[in-house]
Amino acid sequence: MTQRPAWKLSAMLKTFSMLPLLLAAAVLSAWAVYSVPPPVVDRMLEADLRKQADIWQRAVLLHLASSEDAFVLGDLDEHDEEYLSLVPATSDVYRLTLLEADGTIFWSTRPENIGERNTQPYFQSVVSQGLVYYKHAEKPATVVDGLRIAANADGSIPNREVAEVYSPVMHDGIFIGAIQFYSDITDVRNTFITRVRISLALISLVTVAAMTVVSVVVFKANRRSLRQVEERSAKDQEIMANQLQLAREVKLLGELNEWLQSCRSLEELFGMVSEFMSHLLPDSEGSIYVFSNSRDVLDGCSSWNGGSHKDHIQPGECWGLRRGRTYEFGASEVEFTCAHAEPHDGRPYFCFPILAHGETVGLMHLRARPSRAGDFSGCKQLAQMCAEQISMAIANVRMRDQLHDQSVRDPLTGLFNRRHMTDSLRKFIASSQERGQALSVVSIDVDHFKKFNDNHGHDAGDMVLRAVGTALEQACDGDEVACRPGGEEFALLLPNVSPEDAVTKAELLRQAIEDVVVRYGEKALPRISISLGVAHYPAHGTMPQDLLRASDEALYEAKAKGRNQVCVAEGASPLPRNPAALPEAGSAQEQKKGAA
Template structure:
């Protein structure tokens, strides 16, 4: 090799080395910037999640307190007391996360103060309930201090979340810019480096081999970087869709709405999988399908005993790598002997298993998709639990807990509505006012438990004598009321005689002991003959009942 060639080779090698060194420094710097911006993106996600947790925890405090005030259930009281420190901890966590942002830090301090005030107001209501009873506590709730504080918390939560989302958008943009800059600088540096290597490699086979090795290593690093950027973007998209899904679920007012929202969201998140959602019946004997969608790779039964599912038995997700040739749940089977992957995930909320969700695909999905499945099921579990609690509270607000009949408040609302309807269609409406004769003497003889047993049996008897359109209510004490839409005075009297006769032959058992016989007096009033007003119609039926008792009881008197 002559001196000129050697000099050119050395110059090329030095130039190439210098260029690669520069590219390496730039790549390292760009990678650090990318990692830094990605870290800030993660941090912003943590802040948004913490904000949602604060708001959700305070809402849980409200819900548990309201449920306890309405029902007096000890488990709701325990959940309420347990959620108080959790709300404070969540608010403190937000303050810690935004300490680097003075503006958000000030808002976080204000949020902590509002949360503490809301919790103190809640504790005052709780203490009043424990010391002075439900009515005094309800008056404090009606005063609106807690509602005002909750509104301020909600607005501040929205402001902080909006600020964080704005930060997230800017930081994601910066992260993507850093990634593109890093990729472009790497490609440009490699291009120039390859040209120089090609010029030197014509004479030096060793340098050619080194160049190819360097190219392969760099290409691998670039592929890994591109893959990481793609996965980050995919996770961000999944997080955004799951956040929107959770928000939609919180606004659902029925299980059907929650299933429709889930169908749309999960179809977008998992387009290559099939899904099915089951709820366990109240009897705990069967799991019943309430929604299926997607393209299932394995079939699953519409109705099956909970013990047929490994996930329900173990209380945790159960995965089948190949439904046709491995351990699987009894309710899952392969379609036409084709291989399929399946997973069952329990619907768990507040420690209670509500049902399960089943997902099936032609092949095992990526870990990120499995994370999406678990996250979606967690959100659906909370939504279904909240809907069940809402239905329970509504039922408790209109039903008498002892007899299972509607209460007086529901009676007054329903009578006004049914009177208006019957007036529109030109039909009669009758009201039966029913009183159990000598109930006080029965109660004194058999004790309060015996009296309660009689009232319970009477409630069941009235329900058995109701048509679908009739409304049976406990008016108060041992008095009951029945609204009979489209029933005239003659038919109402015949219905009353059936009920009077049924009460006379009623067998009341308490603690396996048959209690004494009982009779009933019934007053009948009919729209429009007796009155056209709801309150007056009830008064006339009550007056007729009074006459029946004055005439010797165990009889029917019409107004």
Template sequence: MVVLTLRRMLLLSQLPFWVLMVAAFSLLSITLHERVVATNRATHVREELAQVAGIMQHVVDMETGLRGFVIAGNPVFLEPYTAARAALPGEFALLQLTLRQQVNPREAVAPLAHLNRVEALVGRWQTTVAEPEIAARARGLSEAAAFVKQQTGKRLLDSIRAEVEAYQQARQQQLQRAETAAAAKLRSLQLSLYGVAALTILGSVAASLVGASLLRRSLGAVTDAAERLTAGETVTLAERRASPAEIQTLSRAFNHMSGRLAQARRQADEHARELAARNVWMRTLGELSDWLQAARSLEEAAGILERALPALLPGTQGTLHHHNASRNLLLAVVSWGGAEARPSSPGDCWALRRGEARQDAGVLAPPCLHGPQQRYLCLPLFSHGETLGTLRLQAQGGEALSEATRAAAEDVAQQVALALAGLRLLDRLQQQAIRDPLTGLFNRRHLEEQLEQRVLAAEAAGQPLSLVALDVDHFKRLNDSFGHEAGDMVLVRMGAALRDLSPAPALAARPGGEEFSILLPDQPLPAALELAERLRSEVAGWTLEFAGMPLGPVSVSIGVAGLGSGIATGQALTRAADDALYQAKRTGRNRVVPSDAGSPARISSLPS
């Protein structure tokens, strides 16, 4: 009878644990299922984004083929256009079908709207730009060029890119929301499992105590030993006594010790987690410092900070600003957490005015002139007495920033300030090393380095490369007549003309004195000659004055050379362009001469 009663007691004591285990497994199964669903949705979204990228690639192929046909007039260039045009309807139909089948109808409204607008814009581009330009090119290059100059196609393609970016952003936001919800459910499951584990432990202790009290009703000696142990005795002797009250005292003493031990363990674990998190944060900050020291430009540093700031300042959103070259504007370097990145005036920042961190407008502080009005932190960035910019952040959701986050932000601001100062110094040194101080053009050293690199690249890719060499006519006479300041003014004006007329990615340089050069990658000799003629014509039309005195006519002699037969190195290309320049000087100046003086593509003009 006693065995049966004990068996029932043990079975009943285990029943709650079985229920808790079933509940825990149920929660785990549900959360894992939702996680799988979220993963599948993420996969579908990535497939959709890949399809959108394919559609955009078809649009680029159509535009590239059209431009090639307009420029060259060869129908072969229309093959990418024709293939992309044939493939686009199927791509649009497939993506629309995918959206309707795999996306929640409410979530599919915005992406379908963007997709329909993209399809409409592509059709409009075909009917209003592509087909008219093809027909116009068939009639002649000048008529097609007139169509291109209207820039209708550019505006439509910009609209298509904007719609595609809006579609991608909408789907990325939906994907982020789904993954956030799945992560929240996973955290909820973890908390539930922790609760189940805690209940299991507490229930086990309680069941053990109850079972022990039913098995043995006389534990006075154990009670006395427990009390002596609690008082600090190391050796205890238990005497046999029988009293229900003493059993209750034993339970209370044991629970008290167990509770204190559990509390101490929890505190130790929490401190260990905080220390581990701090160590990880410090390592990340050290890695950020190493990466920023390896950066060679502000753009590279912005890419590093874009990844590092959300990790170093979790749960925040903000913007890093820096001074522009004129120091009259704060430009956004990087933003994170959905913060709006917009330029602002340094005079609008109270933190820069006061030269100290500003947070949460106080009683006497006036409202912030830009950005959020409260619950924010704005840190000015200083290095070696120079103001570099600001680091502005606030907690996501509008909550107040914690002290730990504020302290972390100050450490991050110091590292960022040092990095920005180093990058600015590096940029100034690089510019001084490769720029001509008078005209702002590249100097001879940079030109020679780029020439060798571009020659190798052009030969490897089979692309053309041209070099324009020009010299201001009678420059010494101008200096002798009007002074060196007048000559410098002409050189500065010449540098500005080269920058304005040189197409990207051309490199305009001043090798020295009154000599200038333009390196034209991907430009054949005829195109370089046309550019040189435009430059010569513009200079010939100048009417310059210095100190109220007219300087008289200014002209340039220009020599043009391109890679080709007999010209296969940078030195040979430079020599050929210089020889052509000297030929232009010898034959009367104010003219353009190609490296092959007998070439039918030669462009020249009579001296003015």
């Protein structure tokens, strides 16, 4: 009896052993085709409807005459109601409901629902906390407004898939109400489920067919063919592993970009960069350097994977910055080590100039980890993409900081403007209420400022304002804030300063202004003096407007008494009896005198 070669027996055994796998694959595919699509499609639809709800909400709030009055007072004009009633006709929403903060419906496309109140737990635990709430349920078709209902063959009413989204409405960080959107997703859900099932069925058929072909090939082929199949399988696995790795990298890059764009400061940004880079580039240790404001040095900002960075490096220490392009050490026959990479142990490294809007803003340095030096060059493209995302994020944060600074600063004096003053005062009052700390407000006005403009010109008046602003800024310590609300008016916010110290600081400031000499052309301008009014929290008010009004009234009193003095609002402790006994401000201010 002729014996089959061992490799053929092995192939036959493998073929027969694959039959149960084919059967299992077919059963699993059938189960997947039926069971997997609905939950997958539901998650996709939920994500899409959450985004759509945000768009719908913005459109509604944009068309309302006053969203705050609408949700706080339930005040809607005819234009508002006309627009709201048209929303179902211009979107996928078939019903729209506006709710107050306590859940009471004050407007709905179904007028009979007005006045009802949503008492469900999710309204208070989710929606009132500023979060979107999504609910999907199967309901009778009669609940869908505007739907033509066709009864089933047995006379029963068909069900529809209804998605219900609650989108919170916030004003200044406070929950004032919510918008409830109802959407009939039956048709689109069925369409997507059908498509996913068809796709899964095709994939399953292709998979089962491929497995069958492999079984036949393994059964009929010789040892060489079997080895080739195994080699091919190994290559496929390698390709799949590479694709999975690529998918992971793309996902991490997307997450990195999303997180970086939401950063509020460079410190927060560099912390995120370190965390992400340790996952994106596990084979390299790295560091980030960013040009200082003077652009004469680069400051070390962050490191990861065991890397380190110096506090400062010179731009000329990096061949990448000097040559204006990525420098790769370890790829050429002749090469030179960057000075900032010393001490160097011979491991390959990259230097990526970080560019934003055509300008170099920093440097990313990557060095192969000791155990991964052989595979290091493969990460160049990914590292370059990371550097590009980091560069744009740095530019965005800096631009955001510049725009914010411009929005809260007075362009003439550099002090904070009225908007920032009001915001800061609110925060200080909240902190004082919570911690019981002292708080004082000082209103300041330059005496006879109109004479400077009339007698010497507006340029001289601007120089006086800048000199006063400089003195106020130098007088501030810690969290104290100097502001210029407008004109010749200035203000000081003194958090965590006792009333007595606040009056003392005001008097010292008055003395310091007297010692300021402003030169205009070849002569000195007349002596500058200021009048000051002081108000304390909570003695003169617990609201910003009350404290500002009290300090202004004290300022008017100081002007009425002859100017160039400090007055405290009524009801507070009196001024020190002997102002001359206060510490001399002249000696401390001699360094601050300016000649314009």
